[in-house]
Amino acid sequence: MTAVKNVLISGASIAGPALAHWLGRRGIRAVLVEKAPSRRTGGYAIDLRGAAVDVAERMGVLERVRAMKTGIEGGAMVDADGRVLAGFGADLVAAEDRSIEILRGDLVQLLHEAAPDAEYRYGTSIAAIDDRGDHVLASFGTGAPAERFDLVVGADGLHSNTRALAFGPERPYRRFLQSYVSIASVPNRLGLDGEARLFNTPGRVAALYNTPRAEGAKALLLHRAAAESDVDQRSPEEQREHLREVFTGMGWETDRILADLDGASDFYFDSVTQISMGAWSKGRITLLGDAGYCPSPMSGQGSSLAIVGAYVLAAELALQSDVRPALAAYERRMRPYAAANQAIAAPGLDFIAPKSAFAIKARNALLKSGPILRFLSRFDSKLAKAAEAINLDRR
Ligand SMILES: Cc1cc2nc3c(=O)[nH]c(=O)nc-3n(C[C@H](O)[C@H](O)[C@H](O)COP(=O)(O)OP(=O)(O)OC[C@H]3O[C@@H](n4cnc5c(N)ncnc54)[C@H](O)[C@@H]3O)c2cc1C
Secondary structure (H helix, E strand, C coil), X not given: CCCCCEEEEECCCCHHHHHXXXXXXXXXXXXXXXXXXCCCCXXXXXXXXXXXXXXXXXXXXXXXXXXXXXXXXXXXXXXXXXXXXXXXXXXXXXXXXXXXXXXXXXXXXXXXXXXXXXXXXXXXXXXXXXXXXXXXXEECCCCCCXXXXXXXXXXXXXXXXXXXXXXXXXXXXXXXXXXXXXXXXXXXXXXXXXXXXXXXXXXXEEEEECCCCCCCEEEEEEEECCCCCCHHHCCHHHHHHHHHHHHCCCCCCHHHHHHHHCCCCCCEEEEEEEECCCCCEECCEEECCHHHHCCCHHHCCHHHHHHHHHHHHHHHHHHCCCHHHHHHHHHHHHHHHHHHHHCCHHHHHHHHCCCCHHHHHHHHHHHHCCHHHHHHCHHHHHHHHHHCCCCCCCC
């Protein structure tokens, strides 16, 4: 029934290959362009939760996802000397069968393998898109003639190139959540074994975790900032300098983490930002995942939104005889779900980086108070509900 036979997808991380899987199952050609020179491996731990677990099952990859889970069994909040203040289990935010933690690189590999018919072009970006009404012409800045597609999907993340080409600069769509986050692979100096440690001072958190699936440890530094600056646009060396200014002398392992950041090959730094747009589609161009509705790492739901969004978009393309009503239906079905998951970012931030010494103590007391009180806590119940807030079959 679908009029779509040939789709160009920008970005081959989570949203892109997930969409390619569903298009491939319906005999639709998918071309993915990815600016990285090859498939990106490694990365931090992410979660598949709620409806995304159901989509993984429908894709036939759920058992593999479960087999790849990080194996992080829980962790603890510690004081400046590393003494445990409060422990937590892996079931902190969702029941085990509705939440699976997996390394981003493992998930990307698995999704690529689940879309074997797609064509992947690495080291390439879309240079220009020309929507001609009944098709789109896309060129790649290679000097080769523009290619014709029925649909262009921007699955190219928070700083989406497709969004910039179709909707203009990022600024009006950014919602800064008053914090900056950094993550990097570092030596496992604490000898952590499938566990996490978090140390807070007001508005700052330093964390380390180890998963049996990867060498070493991951370090995360997050700090609140009342006003947005240009630090996320600066060079990695300037960003490390910024982190030294904010975190030096904080206590616990923080100074060693700062020193280890210098040698980290996968140093990541960005503002904690959501993307909020009045429309995700324009003609034959649409946005998927972080590109259109990034909920920010503080929601812990970005990967799930990307996977569920890919499922809904492909389903609507298959059901409708024209692209525009399909894109309208995709937005109609996904918007409440995206909004619900964006809404949990603020309580997520309050949970991981409480603003005051009192709030840190209250959070730790809650963690110590047992599963029932934890379940009733604002963050836990909101997250679990938001993760389920879409009916995959409702029309
Ligand atoms: C520190 C951190 C922790 C997180 N924790 C969690 C968590 O616990 N749970 C969770 O669900 N999510 C988490 N997330 C969010 C999650 O990683 C994202 O929401 C998810 O990766 C979104 O997938 P995506 O495919 O839409 O975009 P991305 O994964 O960002 O992928 C975009 C892809 O597009 C490519 N690209 C970019 N520009 C271009 C271009 N010009 N041309 C071609 N390709 C391009 C990029 O190289 C990349 O491969 C976290 C994110 C961060 C940064």
